[in-house]
Amino acid sequence: MNKINSVSVSHVNRSIWGHLAEREKTLPLVTPLDIYPQFQETRGSWFWESGMAVVEIETVDGIIGHGWCEDGCDATARIIDNHLSRLLVGQDAAEIEGLWDRLFRASLPYGRKGSALHAISAIDIALWDIAGKSVGKPVYELFGGPVRETIPVYASALHPVGHEKVAAEAKAYVADGYQAMKMRFPFGPGDGIDGMRENERHVANVRDAVGDDIEIMADAYMGWDFAYAKKMVRLLEPYRLAWLEEAFLPDDLNSYAKLRQETNIPISGGEHEYTHFGFQQIIEKGAMDILQPDLRRCGGFTVARKIAALAAAAGLNVIPHAYGPVHLHFAQGHTNVPMIEHFPVPCWDELPDVDREPIFHGEPQPSGGYVTMSREPGLGVTVNDKIFT
């Protein structure tokens, strides 16, 4: 038995999504607050400050595991410090399934979704890091992987910054080897028929730039409603989208299910959903074709493996939200996780100063649209000390 000796958590003024979170504060895209004129201009008008929590768990044998999650409001770190850590210290670090269940049950009165699950996710990720390091194997091998030699990534950016810039950006991703790419819609129900036409032109422009052999997708970031989406899919069907992402609020599963009946465009979502219970509801409703959990939100590897199993039995693929070591290990260990998201810096932009110091040392980076994993034990990365200062 390898007892947990200590649990500590640090709040860091950085986003786990890297440069995208900072840049998206001023980039055009439709958001769930777009229907309110005072929040229409930019996401930065309502978004929280970038922040993440880094959890460090040390065992009596001296093995240290790290996990992390978003923590823009500094709530996650407090949940761990003020409650969850005392359910972990003195327990066997290898008992990951049981510890997850205890944390979930203990946090039910204030938990189930949101910050409490972010906290449990970070702890779970750290425990899997320890499990891998304990046996000298990468985490994906503990899941039965690798299931493929390399992991395909898709380029996720293409904000509506003007047709010429977007076309050049899309062509640059093809030149870099990406086989798939995702754009953001500029407009929603508050912007009328002109907005709908501009949404269509944005998609048409990307399709035209990349040709027929590249997959293109589009993200509405929860900014539409059913009546609007029903009209939009008619306009979008000729462009052969590989999926239409997060058309509605995460809880509005009836609209997702109805939209699936309206169109042949695959419907995706799930980056704001939590636990296997939440994803089971998506599946039962027939609401989505592709599930997109974020393991740093939904409950960590322990939950994501259950989601992958539910999805496999329902004939669905899982394509996690955002990039990072956690999602790379998940993809490398599960057959129905064919691809993950990557946020390249567009050819017309540059990395913000705040993001020049990497969050991790040893994080695999894509080359030619693919990532090759190492066989380093655990998650195979170390958190960069400099981000704590």
Ligand SMILES: [Mg+2]
């Ligand atoms: Mg998304």
